[in-house]
Amino acid sequence: xxxxxxxxxxxxxxxxxxxxxxxxxxxxxxxxxxxxxxxxxxxxxxxxxxxxxxxxxxxxxxxxxxxxxxxxxxxxxxxxxxxxxxxxxxxxxxxxxxxxxxxxxxxxxxxxxxxxxxxxxxxxxxxxxxxxxxxxxxxxxxxxxxxxxxxxxxxxxxxxxxxxxxxxxxxxxxxxxxxxxxxxxxxxxxxxxxxxxxxxxxxxxxxxxxxxxxxxxxxxxxxxxxxxxxxxxxxxxxxxxxxxxxxxxxxxxxxxxxxxxxxxxxxxxxxxxxxxxxxxxxxxxxxxxxxxxxxxxxxxxxxxxxxxxxxxxxxxxxxxxxxxxxxxxxxxxxxxxxxxxxxxxxxxxxxxxxxxxxxxxxxxxxxxxxxxxxxxxxxxxxxxxxxxxxxxxxxxxxxxxxxxxxxxxxxxxxxxxxxxxxxxxxxxxxxxxxxxxxxxxxxxxxxxxxxxxxxxxxxxxxxxxxxxxxxxxxxxxxxxxxxxxxxxxxxxxxxxxxx
Amino acid sequence: xxxxxxxxxxxxxxxxxxxxxxxxxxxxxxxxxxxxxxxxxxxxxxxxxxxxxxxxxxxxxxxxxxxxxxxxxxxxxxxxxxxxxxxxxxxxxxxxxxxxxxxxxxxxxxxxxxxxxxxxxxxxxxxxxxxxxxxxxxxxxxxxxx
Numbered sequence: 001x002x003x004x005x006x007x008x009x010x011x012x013x014x015x016x017x018x019x020x021x022x023x024x025x026x027x028x029x030x031x032x033x034x035x036x037x038x039x040x041x042x043x044x045x046x047x048x049x050x051x052x053x054x055x056x057x058x059x060x061x062x063x064x065x066x067x068x069x070x071x072x073x074x075x076x077x078x079x080x081x082x083x084x085x086x087x088x089x090x091x092x093x094x095x096x097x098x099x100x101x102x103x104x105x106x107x108x109x110x111x112x113x114x115x116x117x118x119x120x121x122x123x124x125x126x127x128x129x130x131x132x133x134x135x136x137x138x139x140x141x142x143x144x145x146x147x148x149x150x151x152x153x154x155x156x157x158x159x160x161x162x163x164x165x166x167x168x169x170x171x172x173x174x175x176x177x178x179x180x181x182x183x184x185x186x187x188x189x190x191x192x193x194x195x196x197x198x199x200x201x202x203x204x205x206x207x208x209x210x211x212x213x214x215x216x217x218x219x220x221x222x223x224x225x226x227x228x229x230x231x232x233x234x235x236x237x238x239x240x241x242x243x244x245x246x247x248x249x250x251x252x253x254x255x256x257x258x259x260x261x262x263x264x265x266x267x268x269x270x271x272x273x274x275x276x277x278x279x280x281x282x283x284x285x286x287x288x289x290x291x292x293x294x295x296x297x298x299x300x301x302x303x304x305x306x307x308x309x310x311x312x313x314x315x316x317x318x319x320x321x322x323x324x325x326x327x328x329x330x331x332x333x334x335x336x337x338x339x340x341x342x343x344x345x346x347x348x349x350x351x352x353x354x355x356x357x358x359x360x361x362x363x364x365x366x367x368x369x370x371x372x373x374x375x376x377x378x379x380x381x382x383x384x385x386x387x388x389x390x391x392x393x394x395x396x397x398x399x400x401x402x403x404x405x406x407x408x409x410x411x412x413x414x415x416x417x418x419x420x421x422x423x424x425x426x427x428x429x430x431x432x433x434x435x436x437x438x439x440x441x442x443x444x445x446x447x448x449x450x451x452x453x454x455x456x457x458x459x460x461x462x463x464x465x466x467x468x469x470x471x472x473x474x475x476x477x478x479x480x481x482x483x484x485x486x487x488x489x490x491x492x493x494x495x496x497x498x499x
Numbered sequence: 500x501x502x503x504x505x506x507x508x509x510x511x512x513x514x515x516x517x518x519x520x521x522x523x524x525x526x527x528x529x530x531x532x533x534x535x536x537x538x539x540x541x542x543x544x545x546x547x548x549x550x551x552x553x554x555x556x557x558x559x560x561x562x563x564x565x566x567x568x569x570x571x572x573x574x575x576x577x578x579x580x581x582x583x584x585x586x587x588x589x590x591x592x593x594x595x596x597x598x599x600x601x602x603x604x605x606x607x608x609x610x611x612x613x614x615x616x617x618x619x620x621x622x623x624x625x626x627x628x629x630x631x632x633x634x635x636x637x638x639x640x641x642x643x644x645x
Contacts, residue, residue, distance in 0.1 A: 050630075050634075051629060051634065053634055053636075054633060054634045054635070165554065167547060167550045167551050167554050168505075168551070170543075170547055171505065171506075171509055171547050171551065174509070174540060174543055174544055174547060175509075175512070177536075177540050178512060178516060178537075178540055178544075181516070181536065181537045181540065185523075185533035187530075187533075188527075188532070188533050190523060190533045192519075192520065192523065192533050192534075192537065193516060193519050193520065193537065195515075195519060216580075220573055220576065220577075223572065223573070223576060223608070224565045224569040224572065224573060387610075389604065389608045389610050390604070390610065390614065390615075390618045392603070392608075393599070393600040393603040393604055393608075393618065393622065394600065394618065394621075394622045394625070396576075396580060396599075396603075397596045397599065397600055397622050397626060398625075398626065400580070400583055400584075400596065401592065401596070401626050401630055401636075401638070404592065404636075404638070405630060405634070405636045408636070408637065410584040410587070413583070413584045414584060417577070417580055417581060420577075420580075421577065424573070425505075428562060428563070428564065428565075429502065429505060429562060430560070430562075431505065446536075447536050450531070450536065451530060451531045451535065451536075454529075454530060454531050455529065455530040455531075458529045459526070459529050459530070459531075
């Protein structure tokens with residue numbers, strides 16, 4: 001019941017003109033960013049993070065979180081009306097959603113997406129309210145060895161889950177860790193990996209890397225060819241669902257939301273994996289699996305409920321333990337650090353107003369998004385007619401100013417541009433970018449807790465198996481490393497049998 | 500071939516890390532030194548280099564590189580982006596960005612004049628209003644005082 005009291009205080013924190021307006025601005029920007037092909041919520045959050053320097057930390061994270069889950073709603077529009085996912089987590093929505101649009105049911109696809117996202121989002125937030133405090137209390141028992149293994153698990157899990165090539169994902173994560181080593185050693189203060197460059201003494205900031213890897217790279221990839229988007233039209237009166245459509249979708253929303261929340265809580269998995277898993281699960285549950293891929297409304301409902309539930313579920317490890325579960329929560333965590341707040345299990349007690357304000361803001365944000373996506377969906381659909389060519393230069397300009405504003409120096413602008421090129425190559429070579437960003441955020445915790453652990457144990461690695469909690473986490477790390485290996489062996493065996 | 504290049508880059512990065520940390524201590528009495536984690540990361544880089552080579556050999560990946568015209572467009576955009584920090588100390592950041600957006604819309608993306616100029620004005624106005632007006636960020640001013 002204490003959680004409900006704190007949630008009430010969280011709502012009180014939200015109901016100030018400043019916070020309410022930033023929640024609305026956040027979800028509105030998220031909705032637009034989600035709808036724009038070529039720029040995802042993580043990119044939008046990284047680009048707009050510098051805009052939060054002038055507001056209190058609680059207001060800043062409320063707005064950034066709004067972009068995160070607002071993007072899940074917005075991505076539906078382009079998936080359904082253009083057959084181009086606005087962001088990766090809407091890929092499965094496009095499969096059936098666009099078929100529905102071609103069958104004259106675009107409004108129904110958008111309606112069920114909005115309703116499913118809202119219901120699953122609110123249910124996920126209720127779960128966050130009750131799951132996060134005990135997990136954070138449990139996290140207070142953690143010491144250096146557990147924190148090291150938790151950070152390591154965050155990296156290995158993100159690299160081994162949901163990627164076509166775990167080797168590539170591990171290479172991306174390793175690159176993130178290598179970048180984080182540049183600067184001054186955190187314990188002894190020795191210069192490290194600066195290659196004699198004074199400008200690298202303070203290390204490479206997270207923000208220009210994220211702006212480059214996500215923002216600049218995604219715009220470059222989108223500008224390779226002129227995009228002529230021809231969205232299908234939808235009207236308000238088309239948004240009503242028939243009784244049959246609702247009856248087909250309601251359990252899909254429940255199952256999708258459940259799958260999404262569980263996947264979202266797992267470190268490394270995220271909304272994209274959640275929506276794919278929910279879609280596959282729904283097809284198995286369906287009495288008519290043959291409809292999937294040909295305009296099944298339950299497929300749309302499951303995928304959309306799952307991606308929104310996952311984006312909320314990813315807040316559980318981020319708030320309770322300081323471990324981001326996805327690229328978006330990594331940016332959210334970086335925002336907390338930039339605003340001078342130390343993430344970790346102590347966050348729930350030390351920054352109670354901020355945490356509960358953030359949680360309450362997500363309930364409010366979901367309600368705002370429901371309004372934006374039901375009666376106002378045709379208006380947002382009209383926004384898709386704005387040519388991307390007019391938006392891209394503005395996004396690049398804001399990327400450069402955002403990188404500059406971080407330290408008031410051009411070094412960060414050059415770093416953002418360099419990582420823009422790195423990110424573009426990663427897109428072309430099919431390297432996942434989320435593990436790089438997650439590793440960059442987790443590296444300081446990983447290194448300091450590893451060295452503290454070995455200091456405590458006089459250099460003995462037994463400290464990672466002697467403590468029961470550490471041993472359990474170590475087993476999870478080993479499992480996450482073994483998972484891609486076992487999958488590869490099974491694939492090879494299947495191919496041999498087929499051959 | 501191109502899917503082997505990232506593996507080679509990983510090897511080069513690992514070698515650079517091993518080279519730069521050679522003068523730093525790996526272990527001090529009972530505690531790891533500044534080179535401890537970088538050296539382990541370099542070793543992991545070598546392992547991943549080998550794994551990626553094996554993976555690329557077993558199942559070579561067809562990479563969809565953009566056409567020549569698209570590559571030229573990306574190179575020109577990158578050049579224009581690089582001109583912004585170079586020009587900013589001379590003409591100011593807001594003006595450099597306005598020039599960048601104008602160049603991109605009119606020359607690279609070949610958009611109509613008036614909507615492009617409107618976009619330039621909106622972009623420059625937004626950057627000035629948000630970063631200078633609201634956040635109070637002292638953006639570099641050039642010879643024109645903007």
